[in-house]
Amino acid sequence: DAGVIQSPRHEVTEMGQEVTLRCKPISGHDYLFWYRQTMMRGLELLIYFNNNVPIDDSGMPEDRFSAKMPNASFSTLKIQPSEPRDSAVYFCASSLGTAFTGELFFGEGSRLTVL
Amino acid sequence: DQQVKQNSPSLSVQEGRISILNCDYTNSMFDYFLWYKKYPAEGPTFLISISSIKDKNEDGRFTVFLNKSAKHLSLHIVPSQPGDSAVYFCAARDKAAGNKLTFGGGTRVLVKP
Numbered sequence: 001d002a003g004v005i006q007s008p009r010h011e012v013t014e015m016g017q018e019v020t021l022r023c024k025p026i027s028g029h030d031y032l033f034w035y036r037q038t039m040m041r042g043l044e045l046l047i048y049f050n051n052n053v054p055i056d057d058s059g060m061p062e063d064r065f066s067a068k069m070p071n072a073s074f075s076t077l078k079i080q081p082s083e084p085r086d087s088a089v090y091f092c093a094s095s096l097g098t099a100f101t102g103e104l105f106f107g108e109g110s111r112l113t114v115l
Numbered sequence: 116d117q118q119v120k121q122n123s124p125s126l127s128v129q130e131g132r133i134s135i136l137n138c139d140y141t142n143s144m145f146d147y148f149l150w151y152k153k154y155p156a157e158g159p160t161f162l163i164s165i166s167s168i169k170d171k172n173e174d175g176r177f178t179v180f181l182n183k184s185a186k187h188l189s190l191h192i193v194p195s196q197p198g199d200s201a202v203y204f205c206a207a208r209d210k211a212a213g214n215k216l217t218f219g220g221g222t223r224v225l226v227k228p
Contacts, residue, residue, distance in 0.1 A: 004158070031214045042121075042220035043159070043204060048213070055213055091158055095214050103149065104216060106158030 002026070004107035006092050012113045018080040021110045023092030024073055033104060034067055034077050035091040043091070049075065050097065061086075082114045118142045119207050121219035129227050134192040136222050138205030141186060145207040149216065150179060150190045153202045162203070163190070195226045 005024040013019055025032050033048040047057040052069045060067070064083070069075040079086055089111045093104040120139045128134045136150075146167045151159035165172040165179045165188070172179050178191045192199055205219040 033215065035218075043218035045215055045217070048215050050213060056215060093158070097214055103161045103164070104214075106160070108156070108158050 004092055004094055004105055006090075006107035006110050008110055009108065010111045010113075012115065013082055014115050015083055016081045017114075018078065019082045019086075019112060019114075021077040021090050021092075021112070023075045023077070023107060025075070025092070025094030026105055027073065028096065029094035029105070030072075030097050031095045031104075032069060032075050033093040033095075034075070035093060035106075037089045037091060037109070046077070046090075079112075082112075084114045087112055087114050117220075118145075119205055119217050119219040121205055121222050123222050124220070125223040125225070127225045127227065128195050130197055131194045134190075134195045134199065134224055134226070136190040136192075136203050136205070136224070138188050138190075138219055139186060140188075140207050142207070142209060142217075143186070144209045144211055145217075146210040147208040148179070148181060148188050149206045149208075150177075151204040151206060151218075153204065153221070159204055192224075195224075197226050197228050200224055200226045 007022045034046040035043050037043050046059045047067045049069045067077045089109045091109045093106040095104045118141050149164040150162040152162045153159040163174050163177045163179050165181050181188045202221045202223045204221045206216040
């Protein structure tokens with residue numbers, strides 16, 4: 001079975017440019033999460049969706065960040081305009097709420113470098 | 116405010132010995148605790164979990180202990196193997212907050228042959 005699929009795996013961009021990260025969750029999963037990993041803060045939750053509806057976006061750093069989930073099989077995380085401090089690895093994860101054992105299934109991550 | 120803390124950023128252990136990773140939390144509403152393992156250039160993968168109604172869960176070489184009164188949990192790996200070298204994240208769920216997990220900062224484990 002396919003796991004969580006993220007694209008791109010690597011992105012290098014210049015400050016001020018728009019960045020869009022993409023995620024395809026595991027089919028049938030009703031929760032989707034966006035996490036960011038940095039050396040300073042570890043894994044921090046940015047936003048999560050349940051049945052395509054944003055539930056908690058309190059972790060989104062500022063208005064430059066936005067996330068959407070137009071359908072059950074696709075989500076995007078957009079940064080506009082990007083800044084060097086946004087450089088990090090961004091992970092998407094999904095889970096099945098009705099069978100919760102706490103386990104999230106993570107994608108391989110998108111490494112973003114903003115110059 | 117970090118609700119889940121891993122105070123040791125790194126740990127080095129000899130192959131065959133025990134690795135003990137620690138994690139502290141502050142939120143008494145957490146009802147499920149998990150450990151994830153992460154290799155470089157990969158996403159975290161689930162390792163082992165424990166419900167707040169238990170104090171121990173064992174799976175092969177991995178055992179998680181939970182001390183609710185101290186708000187502390189630990190992961191024991193015995194015997195440690197070179198393939199266990201990775202970053203380990205402690206995570207917790209607040210049952211009032213849906214399925215979201217709060218992660219600690221991670222502990223990098225190096226198992227020396």
